[in-house]
Amino acid sequence: MVAAVSSRALGFSSSTIEPCPTPPGIFVLGRTVAPCIMNAARTQSTLPKPVGLFGHRFRQASGEFFDDGAGHLIGLRFVPTRFRPPLPARSPRDLSAISKEYSMSMTMTGFISLRQVPRRLCRAVWETIPSPVRQTPLMFRAGRYIYRKFTRNTVRLQTHYTHFMRNPPLLSVIEALASQFPRDAQVKIASIGCSTGAELYSVLYAIRRVRDDLRLTAYGADISDTVVEVARRGIYHPDVPAAQGSAYAAGRAEVASVDVSSLSELLQPLPDGSLRVRDWLRQDITWLTADATDDSLQDLLGRQDFLLANNFMGPMEDPLAERCLRNMIRLVAPGGYLFVDGIDLDVKTRVLKASGLRPVLTSQEEIWASEGARGGWPWLRWGREPLNRSEADWAIRYSIIFHLGDR
Numbered sequence: 001m002v003a004a005v006s007s008r009a010l011g012f013s014s015s016t017i018e019p020c021p022t023p024p025g026i027f028v029l030g031r032t033v034a035p036c037i038m039n040a041a042r043t044q045s046t047l048p049k050p051v052g053l054f055g056h057r058f059r060q061a062s063g064e065f066f067d068d069g070a071g072h073l074i075g076l077r078f079v080p081t082r083f084r085p086p087l088p089a090r091s092p093r094d095l096s097a098i099s100k101e102y103s104m105s106m107t108m109t110g111f112i113s114l115r116q117v118p119r120r121l122c123r124a125v126w127e128t129i130p131s132p133v134r135q136t137p138l139m140f141r142a143g144r145y146i147y148r149k150f151t152r153n154t155v156r157l158q159t160h161y162t163h164f165m166r167n168p169p170l171l172s173v174i175e176a177l178a179s180q181f182p183r184d185a186q187v188k189i190a191s192i193g194c195s196t197g198a199e200l201y202s203v204l205y206a207i208r209r210v211r212d213d214l215r216l217t218a219y220g221a222d223i224s225d226t227v228v229e230v231a232r233r234g235i236y237h238p239d240v241p242a243a244q245g246s247a248y249a250a251g252r253a254e255v256a257s258v259d260v261s262s263l264s265e266l267l268q269p270l271p272d273g274s275l276r277v278r279d280w281l282r283q284d285i286t287w288l289t290a291d292a293t294d295d296s297l298q299d300l301l302g303r304q305d306f307l308l309a310n311n312f313m314g315p316m317e318d319p320l321a322e323r324c325l326r327n328m329i330r331l332v333a334p335g336g337y338l339f340v341d342g343i344d345l346d347v348k349t350r351v352l353k354a355s356g357l358r359p360v361l362t363s364q365e366e367i368w369a370s371e372g373a374r375g376g377w378p379w380l381r382w383g384r385e386p387l388n389r390s391e392a393d394w395a396i397r398y399s400i401i402f403h404l405g406d407r
């Protein structure tokens with residue numbers, strides 16, 4: 001088991017939480033203890049009930065830790081000893097005991113970060129290499145080696161991060177695919193791991209603006225009832241993530257203030273400065289709390305013409321991600337499309353190769369390159385591997401859209 005740690009819950013930015021090369025997952029927390037102590041107070045209201053207390057062995061801090069009830073550590077809240085509120089009458093555990101319990105180890109930068117030095121040096125050198133050189137076959141193979149050996153088994157960070165119009169080239173292809181349906185056809189769409197709903201609303205917007213004759217029915221499902229409720233309300237604040245108070249890190253805001261004007265057909269500004277999804281997009285959607293790995297999901301949702309399964313299988317352990325992806329495939333109707341991103345590429349290729357679904361190659365490169373936040377390969381687990389057509393199975397490996405024949 002590898003623990004998922006929310007850097008937001010920990011109280012500092014993701015740039016200061018770094019994977020170490022040694023499996024099953026080592027986390028370096030902040031540059032010193034101080035920033036996380038300072039920020040801890042701010043996250044206090046967003047964290048669930050703590051499951052225990054810990055004492056830090058250098059005595060600068062003690063605090064509480066949180067898990068998601070399924071054995072994943074999702075946060076630590078540090079409290080400096082001198083400001084510590086009275087602790088309940090339970091003996092605190094040491095951080096190292098917690099790390100063992102959650103099959104992870106922790107290193108405080110500033111105290112024990114020597115193991116990070118070679119990795120950081122290598123990454124710094126890698127980043128000085130000009131992009132054309134990095135794209136040579138030799139460098140690609142080196143990157144794959146680094147990823148598989150040192151990165152693949154590090155941070156598995158589950159978040160609620162989503163935003164409106166997240167991958168525009170992908171939405172354009174969805175529009176084109178929807179255009180092929182017969183006039184007045186019934187089309188079923190589901191977003192699994194929907195988070196606060198921005199993905200499903202964006203897809204419905206893309207389809208409805210080109211085909212307002214289609215009879216759309218949609219499901220949005222997520223394992224967190226907090227985000228499902230936000231999705232159902234459909235109200236967002238510019239620059240503020242809506243997924244506060246849920247089990248995983250909220251991630252960035254669904255909509256940035258600079259994008260508000262370009263989203264005016266989709267989001268209606270309200271007098272208090274918030275934005276509400278327009279009524280014509282809110283119709284015929286069922287929002288529900290459900291687990292994507294649950295085999296009975298097909299009974300609940302039926303088969304879908306567009307099944308969106310994006311950005312939640314990556315943090316899962318491989319066997320669970322494989323099982324979950326098979327479960328997602330079962331939800332695709334004959335003639336329907338599966339959209340799958342944010343998953344380990346080896347897992348995706350292995351499962352989809354044997355599935356009978358065919359990759360849709362339209363705008364493959366643009367879709368693959370579209371998300372700027374996926375830099376950092378091969379040093380970050382969620383970094384986007386460069387599209388490489390000399391790779392075996394490249395069509396499956398670098399596609400996000402898959403088609404099940406026989407409509």
Ligand SMILES: C[S@@+](CC[C@H](N)C(=O)[O-])C[C@H]1O[C@@H](n2cnc3c(N)ncnc32)[C@H](O)[C@@H]1O
Pocket residue numbers: 158159160161162163166192193194195196199221222223224227248290291292293309310311312
């Ligand atoms: C990073 S968000 C992705 C949101 C959206 N799909 C997108 O791509 O923009 C991942 C979401 O998946 C949800 N999730 C994680 N594991 C899940 C599971 N087993 N079943 C359903 N939802 C899950 C999380 O709660 C989170 O809201």
